[in-house]
Amino acid sequence: MSDVLLxxxxxxxxxxxxxxxxxxVLHDVNFALRTGAITxxxxxxxxxxxxxxxxILGIQPATFVRTSGRILFEGRDLLTLGATALRAIRGRRISMVFQDARAAMNPVFTVGQQLAEVFRLQHGGSRDAAMAKAIDALRRVSIPEPERRARQYPHEFSGGMAQRAMIAMAALICRPTLLILDEPTTGLDVTIQSEIMELIVELGRSAGLTACLITHxxxxVAETCDAVVVMNAGRVVETGTAEAIFTxxxxxxxxxxxxxxxxxxA
Amino acid sequence: MSAPHILESVAGHDATADTPTAPPSPAVQVAVPTRRRAPLSWSMRIGLAVLVFYCAVALLSLVWTPFDPLSPGVGEGYMPPSREFLLGTDRLGSDILSRIMAGARYDLGITLVAVTIALVVGTILGTIAGYYGGTVDIVISRCVEVFQAFPGLLFAMLVVKAVGPGVLNIILVMSFIGIPDYLRLSRAEIRSRRNWPYAEAARMVGNRSWQVAFRHLLPNSAGPLLAFTSINAAFVALVTASLGFLGLGLDPNTPEWGSMIARGQDGVMTGEWWLSFFPGLAILGMTGAFYLLGDALSDLTDPRRRR
Amino acid sequence: MRASDYVVLRTQALRKTYRVAGGRNLVAVDGVDIALHAGETLAIVGESGSGKSTVARCVLRLVEPTGGDIEVNGRSIMQLGSVSLASLYREVQMVFQDPTASLNPRMTVRQVLHEPLRLHLAMERSQREKRALALVDMVGLPAAHLDRYPHELSGGQRQRVGIARAIAAEPNVVILDEPTSSLDVSVRGQILDLLLRLQAELKLAYLFISHDLQVVRHVADRVAVMYLGGIVETGPAEAVFARPTHPYTRALLSAAPVAQWGVKRVRLRLIGEISSPIDPPDACRLVGRCPLEQPSCSRKRPPLLAVDAEHSAACPVVLGHEREAIPGAEALSRRSGGEGGATGARL
Structure with missing residues (x-):
């Protein structure tokens, strides 16, 4: 199928x-991520x-070894790529949002600096232009007063705000084809959680992003996803559209x- | 309703996802930590073996040495190692091997006793300061900081000079030097755990506060404390020998390794190397063994450093 | 099950503030009145920063309250000294959020369960052994697990041990501090099930601290919704879930995701994030975030107003200004006489 991204x-x-x-720990895992869908x-x-x-990102623990199978991304097996090729894909083509955004950011640089730095790594350009892009990205994830916020450090951000900034970096700065979100709202309050999920859906729709949401x-899932893969004890037990899985x-x-x-x- | 009835119905539910006793799926197996003792590391084995050997020698010296370590003239002066005097003789013709064996009693004994006193006193004070905090903590911590202002060896020299030589004095001085370190370490350990849920739970099941501190929290800090004890023992052994070398510790005739080195140092220039070399080797072996043991212990007790 | 009118736990005007830099006060709990009746479950619901856990910890004197009063079984516990706190812990126990952190890693299940029996009930060894066996039975663990260490148990099993420890000394109040939030969903149901069974069996009153609305709906008889240190709405669980009145309660309920297809939620959105708890003004805590805000909201902190007999909310805008203020404590100490809520196991 041509519309399968990964x-x-x-x-x-x-x-x-x-x-x-x-x-x-993993047994014959099979699933596909369709282009433009949130799975x-x-x-x-x-x-x-x-x-x-x-x-998928090649950042599995060092003690984990693949025993069989492949992960195809745009026709290439990610598991056979060398470190350099993987690095080129990581960030630019596939990026990731982690559970604890504040821990995932560098505490000694401002949030704006980090976003700008990533922008320059990926797309080049001047420092000022990159910072403008960073502030713009923060604005687009609905962070109030983005100019001021960009000058703050990660610890000055609340959990919800930090996750927004993380999403701004992963989705808007990196502009990847595939965005992987690992429990992006776990540990956030429900009112914040629902806003973050709305943001993810909105970005997915407007930017034509393919997203993979890892969650428990x-x-x-019911409100945001198009397709669902259910895993248990290292196996995929069921895949289907969200509607089919829930109904x-x-x-x-x-x-x-x-x-x-x-x-x-039950 | 009786309790067994509840058991039945609840246990029925339980078998689904939540028991490592049921044949576990491999993925679950990884998530559940297993209680398997790691094989003792090589540094640990070597450290332990050397220390056991030193202890054995010290005990043996009580009943047997090749010659009387204290009497001069068992051979001629400055005899190099030979079949009769394995490690040679010193200036006065005493047998060096016998003296090193007897010296193990002093160096090892002083180290072990001093370290034990420091460990016990320091840990008790540190646990109290760490658990209760507030004024108690401030008083204890400030008192100790005053003593810490002096470097260990310098402090030991000053005090020994003041109170005079003697095994007991050296032990007291050495343990005194060690107390602040044990106190700080145990205080930090207890402080970091004081508000842990299991400490609060221990309080709630009826433990008095001292019971929470000493029975629940302290045992969980044993790892880092033991590791430090071992490394501290190496330091104490070195300072003890240093005092002996400087002639401050014991009667210069005592077969203590540090003073033996001092007695033989003139021989270094004239070629009688064995006078200082073998006691030095004995010190090196003992401190090295303590370091190895301490390093292995901290590896074993620090989950971040565990492989 | 019908709860009695006997109040096992009552807080009045409970207040906890912390001194922060600049001589300012961080108000964690601000005038909370609750009354927990024998055999019922009162859930305190709130997000982080609401002060719900601080209330629980004040009741156990793990945190020293700054003001107000706490009564357990009719006795004020505010003056208890460190030694006589043991007598409080015979009546009130707690199940912790993180079952791993709440068990001493060096103690077997047997040692964990023997402690309260020895220290609180002064039982002989043989009695303790018998009782420990009965306790693991009650929480659905095999007797063989008595010799296990915490790390040899799964998360759900550890929480069962935590529950067994809490009920060991036969308290009549158990504070459940997010008892399922660190567990997998499939285990969550089993633990709630167990808690409900034990409540019925042992006539326990639960003070249930949670942010998980699904769970609260499942177990609570009555609910108190907290926001920034104060109760904004309280009442029988069915009433609060069916007719949420305070804007914050509505926002909270409408934000909670439901694992069902095609559920359309009418969202009430709050603006921005929780405001600072440091020296808050005498105004509604939701000022600045509330879509229904009126100028009058900034003038005075609104009291709890009656929605109906047992249901009250602190929002004069929604309820109309003309309603008469009722004292919060009174509203809370009256209990729903109808549906007893969830007491039977449903899973």
Missing amino acids: SVENFSGAFRAADGRLTP AVVGETGSGKSLTALS DLGV APQHAYTRKLLAASLLVP
Whole structure:
């Protein structure tokens, strides 16, 4: 299919212990991200959802080894690319938003400096032009007084504001084809969480962004995502459109997860 | 309703996703930490073996040495290592091997006793200061900071000079020097854990505050404290030997390694290297073993440094 | 289950402030009145910075209140000294948010459970052993787990141990501080289920601190919504969820995502983020964020006003100025007589 931006095919992997023994953690993972869609990868602790996402970016833990399969991005297998080629893709073509935005930013530079720096790395240009771009990006993620905020340090940002800035960097500064969001609203208050999710959807629609949302929260998924991949214990148990997953779940685990999210009997 | 009834119905639910006892899926296995003791590292094994050897030698010297370590003239002066005197003899013709064996009692003994006193006193004060905070903390911490202003060796020299030589004095001075470090370390450890939920939970199940501090918090700080104790022991051994070398610690005739080096230092220039070399080697071995052990212990107890 | 009128826990005008730089005061809790009745679940709902956890910690004297009064089973606990606090902990216990951090990593489940039995109830070893066995039974753990260390248990199992410890000394009030927020969703239901069963079995009153509206709806008889240190709305859970009145409650409810397809939410949006708790003016705490704001909102902090018999909210704009102010404590101490809320296990 031509409209598939990224596909994970028969991807299996394991953790290598210090004594060389392998503990398999991913089993034959298969799913595809359609261009322009927001796809959720849903699972609980130990489902392997984050590991899969990190593998796409090539930032998986050092002890993790692939045992089979490939991850195709625009026709190229990401898992076979060298460090230089991966670096070229990372940021410019695929970027990522992490759970704790404040921890993901460098505490000794202002938020504006960091955004501007990333802009210059990706697109070049003068320092002033990059800072203007940074402020513009902050404005577009609805950060009030972006000129003043750009001069502040990450610790002066609230969790919600920091996540906005992170999204500004990952989506607007890097201008990637694929944006991966790893639990972007976990730990934020619900009122903030819903605003962040609205921002993500809006950016996805307006910028034609393909997004992959890694989450444990089916509530967030129901309102924002087009497609869903359900993972459990290192396996993909079900994939489908969001509507199908929520209205006619096929797999017992999906049904159990849905019931548990709503606190109703399975 | 009886309790077993509840058990039945709840246990029925539980078997779904939440038990590591059920045949775990591999992904879950990674998430659940396993209690497997890591094999002892090589530095730990070597450190322990050397220290056990030193202890054995010290004990053995109580009942047997090749010659009387204290009597001069068991051989001629300045005899190089030979079959009869394995490590040679010193200026007065005493057997160096016998003296080194007897010296283990002094150097190891002083180190162990001084370190133990410092550990116990420092940790108790530090735990109190760290857990209770406030005025208690300020008083204890300030008192200790005053003593810390002096460098350890200098302080030891001054005090020993003032109170005079003797094993007991050296032990007291050495433990006194160590107390501030143990205090600061245990205070920081306890402070960082004082408001942890398990400390609060311990309070809530009926523990008195001292019980929370000493029974719940302190054992969880044992790792870093032990690691430091070992490294501190190396330092104490060195300072003890240094005092001996400077002639400040014990009667210069005592077979203490530092004073043995001092006694042999003139020989270094004239070629009688064994006079100072072997006692020096004994000190090096002991401090090295303590360092190895301390390093291995801090590796073992610091999760960030664990592989 | 119908709760009795006996109040097991009451706070009156509870206040906690912290001194911050510049001699200013950070107001964490500002005049909170709650009354928890025997056998019921009162949920305190709020986001970070609302002061809900501070209220819970004040009740346990883990935090020293700055003002107001706290009564447990009719006795003021404000003057209890450090030693007599033990008597408070026989009546009030707590289940912590993070089950891992709340268990001593060096103690087995048996040691954890023996402690309150030895210290609070002065039981003999053989009695303790019997009781510990009964306790793990009650929380649905196999007896073999008594010899396990916390890291040998899953998150849900650790929380079960935390619950067993809390009920060991037979308190009649248990404070549940976000007891499921660090657990996976599938485990969350099991733990709530267990808590509801134990409540029915042991006639426990729960003060349930949570930000998770789904959970609160499932377990609470009554709800108090907190924002910036004060209660903005309180009432029977069904009433508050069905007819949220205060703008903040509405915003909170309309922002909570639901795992269902095609749920259309009418959003009430607040402007910006939570305002500073440092030296707040005598005004509605929502000033500056509220879409319904009137000039009168900045003049005085509004009291709780009656929505109906047991339901009240601190918003004169929504409720109309003409309504008479009712004392918050009175509104809270009256309890819904109708639906008893969720007491049976539903999952």
